[in-house]
Amino acid sequence: MEEQPITPARFDFEAGEVLLLDKPLTWTSFDVVRKVKNTLRIKKIGHAGTLDPLATGLLILCTGKKTKQIDLIQAQEKEYTGTFRLGQTTPSFDLETPVDQELAYEHLTEEELRAALASFIGLINQTPPLFSAVKVNGERAYEVARRGDEAEIKSKQVTIKEFELTRVALPEVDFRVVCSKGTYIRSLARDYGAALGVGAHLTKLVRTRIGEYRLEDALTMEAVQALRPPRPEGEQDRPPRQRRERLPERRTGLEYYQSQQDAAASTPDTPPVS
Template identity: 40%
Template sequence: MSRRNPKGRDINGIVLLDKDTGLSSNAALQKVKRLFSAKKAGHTGSLDPLASGILPICLGQATKVAQFLLDDNKRYFVRGKLGENTDTLDCEGEVVQTQEHKHLSEATIKKATMSFVGDILQIPPMYSALKKDGQPLYKLARQGIEIERPPRPVTIHNIDFISYDKGIITLDVSCSKGTYIRSLIQDIGNQLGCGAHVIELRRTGFAHIDISETIKFSELETLVTEDFKSLDAYIFPSEQMLPNIQNVSLDVQQTIDIKYGRSILSEQKTEQHTVKLFDPQQQFLGIGELTPDGVIAPKRLFV
């Protein structure tokens, strides 16, 4: 008899996967879900197949906190090639424009790059998962359809200019949610008058998570056992993944009320609107919404 429940296990928490290149985020998610025999799973902050790096995989009820992880900042290691624009803004697409770049000095390139630090407006790429009338833009792009995309505000917190060599710029970028690094690289190239596209992209930071805390799928595969204990050691509690959201402890009656979907009155003060809720045994209950007058309404509960 198979040791795996055909319906999957009721496990809750987050696996910090280091996604390999050449794999879509959904494909990585399905591989992890099968390996852990999880009944339910979802990912946060999808990565292009070209990109590698941090991809949090939420198992079970942890999928309910995915949206709160998405709100955090990201960090990327990226290499871009000057002189060529592609239709996908990366090396997997077709070159649509070629321009000379050899006359550009490193100082000129660095100055143009640093001009993007701060609050900027960015046009999302057509090859993206953003939707128009329910249709992902990348599906329209594959049909040769291009639609107007309004610029969106994003923030580039910092750019560490690592190097420039033979037409290749190497950067370390810290940015807000919703930032497209492919668009950033093309915009830098266009400002220089030569165009550019991404040839390597790796997410090295996600909220408070560093790439050193992640594990590759090939490493997870070596931990498979009958009792899942070695694998399950790599499941982090959901509440640990939300360190910037303040904790609120509830008493017995408040816990009962929250579980039944009722709002409660709390004496605990916080400047945050979103709070993590814990029962008297310090078990994580989920996410609540706190009003200025101290009323907590249930938002996403683990019950």
């Protein structure tokens, strides 16, 4: 059967829709919600689970009466793929902040890398990153972190159902994780690096699944733009809004990583661990 084209007529946003979006790199989840709301002229809309700005992949938006399903969708298990960079740590556990420590990693074997995964399977205690949206004395932790202040964040229990390495090419390892709601993959990067004694941080993260909802079924932001309804007769175009500046910390981390990638590209490839 031939696949039907995606058209505005296929959606009833007021009655309620569950929209699957592929979040672009550096966009916040709120950026996506605001763009979709304004583009498609949706009155009531919300997302079912935040993705960090430096993550990409599946972001679920609910509209109209379907916003009542947000909590139910958020509670479902998540699947992620991505990359850890071993031998380096950052304060944010990802590329939002530059590297603050470097440790030797060359001695690690693939057997050691895979053996370290076992301690993270099942119900574990995990401490969220200071650069996160958890509340500390009524304030978001990332606001405390960006002032340069310290804060104590309590650990919590999360469940890691599956955790595997899909590529080993030191200092990088690719992974796939299936986990419960509330799991921070950045914290998993930190803890995995600590278990190996070499440190680690997250350099790439893609959310591929939430429950039965999958990334391959998601719309791109370009596809959303194509669904934009015609402007009502007589309505004037709004003047273009000035694009808000991204946080300097994010640019710093990304620029550092890109410089490292450029340097690596000019040298022979690192062979996989054997």
